[in-house]
Amino acid sequence: MLRLWPDPPPLYDAADLDDEALRDVYAPDRTRPCVRVNFVTSLDGAVEIAGHSRGLSSEADQKVFSVLRTLADAVMVGAGTLRHERYGPVRLAEASRAWRREQGLAEQPTLVIISSSLDLEAGHRAFTEAPVRPVVLTHAGAPPDRRAAIEPVADMVICGESGVDLSAGLAELLRRGLGQVLCEGGPHLFGALLAADLVDELCLTVSPLLAGAGPGRIVAGAGADAGRAEPLPMRLVHVIAAGDMLLTRYARLGAAASETHGQGADMVAGR
Numbered sequence: 284m285l286r287l288w289p290d291p292p293p294l295y296d297a298a299d300l301d302d303e304a305l306r307d308v309y310a311p312d313r314t315r316p317c318v319r320v321n322f323v324t325s326l327d328g329a330v331e332i333a334g335h336s337r338g339l340s341s342e343a344d345q346k347v348f349s350v351l352r353t354l355a356d357a358v359m360v361g362a363g364t365l366r367h368e369r370y371g372p373v374r375l376a377e378a379s380r381a382w383r384r385e386q387g388l389a390e391q392p393t394l395v396i397i398s399s400s401l402d403l404e405a406g407h408r409a410f411t412e413a414p415v416r417p418v419v420l421t422h423a424g425a426p427p428d429r430r431a432a433i434e435p436v437a438d439m440v441i442c443g444e445s446g447v448d449l450s451a452g453l454a455e456l457l458r459r460g461l462g463q464v465l466c467e468g469g470p471h472l473f474g475a476l477l478a479a480d481l482v483d484e485l486c487l488t489v490s491p492l493l494a495g496a497g498p499g500r501i502v503a504g505a506g507a508d509a510g511r512a513e514p515l516p517m518r519l520v521h522v523i524a525a526g527d528m529l530l531t532r533y534a535r536l537g538a539a540a541s542e543t544h545g546q547g548a549d550m551v552a553g554r
């Protein structure tokens with residue numbers, strides 16, 4: 284992988300970024316909470332090919348995907364991604380766990396699932412093979428029988444009366460020491476996070492493919508989650524080229540989302 288910006292090396296120097304270098308390049312600011320979103324898209328903006336993101340990904344993208352998990356306290360997904368992406372347990376390899384231990388972090392990030400309907404299988408591998416008990420963020424109006432079915436395999440956090448209050452959910456994660464949140468999608472969850480102005484970073488992989496008409500964008504939503512009053516300006520933090528694929532990191536301009544929402548004041552620097 285060749286880092287192109289900033290400070291580009293000579294193009295003939297195809298500097299390969301190993302895991303250690305990638306951890307530096309993607310290092311979060313642990314002095315404040317952060318919601319980082321990770322997506323892969325085609326050149327023409329498709330979020331999936333034949334229903335899955337796999338066809339857009341590559342070895343380099345998977346490497347960054349894994350490094351982003353290594354840096355996170357919590358890995359957040361919408362229930363749709365859990366249902367459609369053959370999503371397994373969030374479990375890091377030993378080398379990544381060793382690095383986390385050295386940093387004083389929990390050995391594994393916690394999986395956090397967002398669901399309104401609680402249409403989830405308690406026997407799903409993401410629950411049954413989880414190294415850390417997952418957290419489900421839902422609301423008081425979620426069906427009680429489904430809640431009872433999931434409670435044995437996950438911590439159920441009620442945030443909101445008739446819909447999931449993501450800001451309250453993030454505040455609860457922060458209270459549990461999960462300040463660095465990596466959102467792995469999908470588009471509806473990303474849309475809701477954007478509508479609530481809770482996004483700090485986007486790590487976007489641009490895959491050198493033209494998918495054609497059909498697939499949706501990386502953001503979707505309806506009703507209250509349909510959009511933002513104004514677009515959120517972002518600044519480019521870096522671009523990495525891996526062959527014809529680009530791995531970008533963008534950060535929100537100005538105040539962190541947590542500052543805007545009054546969270547994180549009690550966060551311990553360098554945790």
Ligand SMILES: NC(=O)c1ccc[n+]([C@@H]2O[C@H](COP(=O)([O-])OP(=O)(O)OC[C@H]3O[C@@H](n4cnc5c(N)ncnc54)[C@H](OP(=O)(O)O)[C@@H]3O)[C@@H](O)[C@H]2O)c1
Binds near residue numbers: 321368470
């Ligand atoms: N390209 C990529 O990087 C990437 C990444 C992830 C997913 N994807 C693709 O995206 C597609 C899935 O899209 P999707 O939009 O359905 O995924 P999603 O956002 O993960 O799932 C939507 C579901 O998540 C729950 N949810 C999301 N936001 C919520 C909120 N604010 N409040 C309450 N519940 C919320 C709801 O679950 P309930 O129905 O249980 O209430 C909702 O139906 C798949 O084709 C997948 O391949 C692509």
